[in-house]
Amino acid sequence: MKHVAIGQSGGPTAVINATLAGFVRELYKDHAITFVVNGYEGLANQLFLEADDALISNVMESKKVPGAFLGAGRYEFDEEKIKESVQNLRRQKINTLVFIGGNGTMEALKRIEEEAKQQNYTLQVIGLPKTVDNDLAKTDHAPGFGSAAKYAALAARDMSRDLQAMSNFEQVRILETMGRNAGWLTAAAGFLNDYKQDGPHVISLPEDPLSPDVIMKKTTHALEEHGTALIIVSEGASWEKGQQVERDRVQGRSVLGGVSKEIENLIKQNMDVMVRSELLGMNQRSFSAAVSSTDFNEAVITGETGASWVREKKTGVMVSLQRADTALYHIDYVPVALHEVAASGERILPPSFIQNQKAYNEWLRPLVGSDVSSYPPPLKRRNLHVIEQNKSK
Amino acid sequence: MKHVAIGQSGGPTAVINATLAGFVRELYKDHAITFVVNGYEGLANQLFLEADDALISNVMESKKVPGAFLGAGRYEFDEEKIKESVQNLRRQKINTLVFIGGNGTMEALKRIEEEAKQQNYTLQVIGLPKTVDNDLAKTDHAPGFGSAAKYAALAARDMSRDLQAMSNFEQVRILETMGRNAGWLTAAAGFLNDYKQDGPHVISLPEDPLSPDVIMKKTTHALEEHGTALIIVSEGASWEKGQQVERDRVQGRSVLGGVSKEIENLIKQNMDVMVRSELLGMNQRSFSAAVSSTDFNEAVITGETGASWVREKKTGVMVSLQRADTALYHIDYVPVALHEVAASGERILPPSFIQNQKAYNEWLRPLVGSDVSSYPPPLKRRNLHVIEQNKSK
Known part of the structure; x- marks a missing residue:
């Protein structure tokens, strides 16, 4: 035996x-x-x-x-x-x-x-x-991976609706995903991007260097168009000429975390908006629901x-x-x-998916399971004052 | 009309x-x-x-x-x-x-x-x-509240199992909940405490002052008994003679957050363990699953x-x-x-629930819905070396 x-x-x-x-x-x-x-x-x-x-x-x-x-x-x-x-x-x-x-x-x-x-x-x-x-x-x-991807996709989409509801108080939210040196999970946070208003408006992968200019430009554009901006960043992303951000080092092993806070600070320094960064955290790999x-x-x-x-x-x-x-x-x-x-070795996200979120979404669709459905569109939040001014004539 | x-x-x-x-x-x-x-x-x-x-x-x-x-x-x-x-x-x-x-x-x-x-x-x-x-x-x-409570309960229980699996690398985890000045949501993170090994081993409510001594004592005890310790703290908890921890102030309104990081630092200064603090974050009020x-x-x-x-x-x-x-x-x-x-005014958690988690759980049970079920027990993690030494004789 x-x-x-x-x-x-x-x-x-x-x-x-x-x-x-x-x-x-x-x-x-x-x-x-x-x-x-x-x-x-x-x-x-x-x-x-x-x-x-x-x-x-x-x-x-x-x-x-x-x-x-x-x-x-x-x-x-x-x-x-x-x-x-x-x-x-x-x-x-x-x-x-x-x-x-x-x-x-x-x-x-x-x-x-x-x-x-x-x-x-x-x-x-x-x-x-x-x-x-x-x-x-x-x-x-x-x-x-499929469950972690589902968590990230749901969290990003749901939190975007939450953010839009708070737009008179809070305008920018940054979510940091796991993934180490590969962008698969980070890109999954863009899976449910059915409406431009929901975003994500920026997705920063470890495969590409983080650019302050690109982040500021895309964030500004989203704020102008929709009033809020949702940014997704991988724990493994690093600034041009920079290194990955470590939250801790244990037994000689790097524990990544904190790049979302650096993006929060960047935006705070350059814009008069309320911005909040959050780690999706250990729930990504453990949340049973x-x-x-x-x-x-x-x-x-x-x-x-x-x-x-x-x-x-x-x-x-x-x-x-x-x-x-x-x-x-x-x-x-x-x-x-x-x-x-x-x-x-480590398999990173291929350029074909980095350059084409739709192609990536098609690949990802079966993995997140059949019980994830699309939302109806959000209420358009720009130009509400204009609508009102028309009404009150 | x-x-x-x-x-x-x-x-x-x-x-x-x-x-x-x-x-x-x-x-x-x-x-x-x-x-x-x-x-x-x-x-x-x-x-x-x-x-x-x-x-x-x-x-x-x-x-x-x-x-x-x-x-x-x-x-x-x-x-x-x-x-x-x-x-x-x-x-x-x-x-x-x-x-x-x-x-x-x-x-x-x-x-x-x-x-x-x-x-x-x-x-x-x-x-x-x-x-x-x-x-x-x-x-x-x-x-x-029921959905937020369900999220907090599931997150705490699921992350405890995740932590236990990582015990040779990471021993203490601190989760910070919402709730402002009331401990209802924080206490809900203890709803699925079926096994002492799972914890939470410390629950810090806004209704009671945070005591470094109590936290250290309970954490030490949990580490000795189970090898890991799970701590839940409300964003609204404050140290004895201290104030609530603000992460931001917007339009004159305090945005609470960060007390879990202070507990992380306290434990790091006093114990040779890997400790990680996380905010449960906006998912508590928005996660659709x-x-x-x-x-x-x-x-x-x-x-x-x-x-x-x-x-x-x-x-x-x-x-x-x-x-x-x-x-x-x-x-x-x-x-x-x-x-x-x-x-x-604000209704805080009454003493009868603060002093009796079981009574609180009974009150909470119907609110979290019928699809939350208990887990089987975790593998006992203490004394494994002893078991082995017996085996290898």
Whole structure:
């Protein structure tokens, strides 16, 4: 009987536990399963939990719970720790290792696979993708992104209506999204841009340098046309000749955040308007009421596919989601080599989408699920005084 | 035929347009309706729009749209402007004035009613309640609060699971809620506290002074017990001997915000942990995917009730929501005098709820709607190393 270890790693998503539950449900009846707690830290330090009925039930019941049930997080995974990890797996007689994660996770899995070969230990290795940034290569997208995109799209559209209602008090709002070095999530905040009045009137991606002139020009134009301006900026955007804005640095890792505040200050210095910047924050990856049905379903199937590949003895691969070139949206779950994923690095938003929000929206539409609908138009807010002057003649 | 003017005022909510739609649907067929744009600013400056079929349709279709369709916002409404407003109403032959708003709105309506009497102008005046802060008196609660409470409850619970998953990188998270001087919304963030591990481990209300000692003690305890700590603080909370923290001051009005950052700094100075503070932000009052079904329905009925009172010639009253003392949740819509609402001022969270979260949760349960369910327990995160050491013997 195979002895399978499964862990979660990196930042959580709203559907990473759906992948875990899908995987476990397919295997637990005829496999020994060990849960690795706290990602690669657990692998290096043997934070192992053997699956029993209670734990299996808890995992299955948690499929709609955000976070990462087993613990994920960050860990500096050096050569020495990778060696120890393989020794730990050998000691526990674990011959299949499956991890749910993003770029860093796939890179680490590849190195574990190589180290196992060095140690002449036969280890099956499978990666299951997750990301809210959508910066994982060799896959159309990965579970977690659709829900984060839905959250960002709804938040931007809903807050724009809120802002318009407050236009006699507050005129400019800046929302900062996650996404690190890739603009996928930031651009998703423009998905529901059905009306020019709603905006977003500026979208600043990490792929393009931030220009004070462009921001001021577009903001001024929006204020003149509509009375309010909505600006979306990625946490990973940086000024021309500048660097990304860090809110913190932990364990040598940069925690991005704060560029929206810098834009707020820029506008305050140059215009007599009330401006407010806000981070969309951790809700982007955790808010359960904004989970995309497509994203949830794909997360489950990703786990189930990984389980079937355990049986089929596939190894050294990640489950990728390949979009069929058909009129109706369809995803095939296809193996890609871990070394190819790792070699590709972070996948940024391509120019074809940066230059064409409509093309991006078409690509994004199925991922946010079917329960997102358009709003009727907002009340036009410019020239109301003129209407009144006509009326009161 | 009556000529009815309706406006919206103050901060928007996710369901204020449901009240507007409910009101208009009941009256538009046999009443002339004028929409007042941008709240009391529109009344003073005659920002009036006569309802035509297109506008009525737009209002009806916007019933599930957040923000305030007509524009709301802030306005300094002095004696002179109130006089002008009544003159404007007389000029337009408007004999019924209905406004949807909170404390400030009801106070203003009362003054308009008094001014109309002064001017010997017969004016029917009705107030329809809305608030996310729930600080409106003489009503059990008001439309807008249930959805904001649901958002805060879900965000706190979901982000706690996210935090726990990141515990090897990030240990303390502080969420700042709206609420101004009343703790209703802040306490709602503790509604889904099914497990001690999830927290919130500290809830700081505006009704009680912030104590550095208490915060540090409770945070330390949570970290020792669970490895993470979730802190909820109201934007209106202030330090012992301190003042509320302002993020901005606009038109002489304080915009609260930033106390969570001060708590972040306090913890950083005293503990070696990664701590992150976040504002729940404008999403609390605008996020469409977290609207409470109860709240939406009550918002519609509030509007419909106001419409029926227009026909019944009630005046000088606000629609209040009175909870029946029955086993099953039931609301009666009862008139209360505007001058009583105005005289009562801001309603803060009573001590019986501050001292007893369970009692508060019972009160709150019907308001957040029926689609909020409990999570299964999280994985216990303390003593994992001990479990492992036992295993690896």
